[in-house]
Amino acid sequence: MSSAMIRVEGLRKSIRNGARTVDILKGLDFTIPQGQFAAIMGSSGSGKSTLLGxxxxxxxxxxxxxxxxxxxISYLPEDKLAQVRGKTIGFVFQSYQLIPTLTALENVLLPHELNADAKEDGLGRARELLVSVGLGDRMDHYPVQLSGGEQQRVALARAFILRPPIxxxxEPTGNLDTTNGAHVLELLLNLNRTEGTTLVLVTHDPVLATYANRRIVLRDGLVVGDEMNASPAEAPREAALSEG
Structure with missing residues (x-):
């Protein structure tokens, strides 16, 4: 993990609230090397979701x-930025963000279909990923026919379809019960290790952060903690997460 996959330099974000300026991020500097799993932690209002955006x-x-x-990337024109995002980043959202009119297979395949530079067999890759997250028999089901845990597993497969480096x-387990949350986290960690990606996970849950190689803690828009975890917890196989 020597090369920098993510580098943040002097990052500030302020918004106007009437006549007042609110500083959300107050000058952040850090580097996340290739292959690292970093958890960004903090309570509501700490700036972690703004940082992820x-x-x-x-x-x-x-x-x-x-x-x-x-x-x-911060000041690129939208067309160039979209190209970088499409090649570099996979997203997993708390609210799944699946398209209701597409099947599980079609949802996973969508980023591949939208990427003109994709060379790999997208359909084969999508099927392989759905099998890997335990949905080999649910490929033709629509989101409304899937449980919350199953929908998040579809979202995981979609995030990895283009083999993104990041x-x-x-909060990928935030809308799930403890058992489903543990299962989704296990799948996310296993996919991350298999694919060799750099994983950045935003969470308020200290239990989730025990699985990370590194914990970056925000408070009031500042980094107040940045520590390596010499012995990350193993991927959970039972209901092991706190309710979130």
Whole structure:
């Protein structure tokens, strides 16, 4: 894990609230090397979701820049930014973000269909991923026919379809019960290790963070803790997570 996959330099984000300026992020600097699993922690209002949006290029900072695999992304034109996102980032959202009119297989395949540069057999890759997350017999089901845990597993498979070097996960177990949350986390960690991606997970749950190689803690828009975890917990196989 020597090369920097994510680099944050002087990152600030402020918004106007009437006549007042609210500083959400107050000048962040850190690097996440290739292959690392980093948990970004903090309570509500700490700035962690804003930071994730900036890492993903979904928002523009007030100052500073984000570099993904050496490319500065924060001020790119939208067309170039979309190209970088499509090649570099896989997303896992708390609310699944599946398209209700597409089957599980079609949802997983969608990023491949939208990427003109994709060379791999997308259909074969999508089927392989759905099998790997235990949904080999649910490929033709629509989201409404799937449980919350199954929908999040579809979202996991979709995030990895293009073999992105970076996966960003926003509270991926937050809408699930403890048992399903543990299963989804196990699948996410196993996929991450198999694919060799850099994983950044935003969470308020300290139990989730025990599985990470590194914990970055935000409070009031500042990094107040940044520590390596010498012995990350093994991927859970039973209901082991706290309710979130």
């Amino acid at each position: 900036l890492l993903a290029g979904l928002d523009t900072p007030s100052e500073g820049n984000v570099f993904l695999n050496g490319t500065a 996966v960003l996960a926003d």
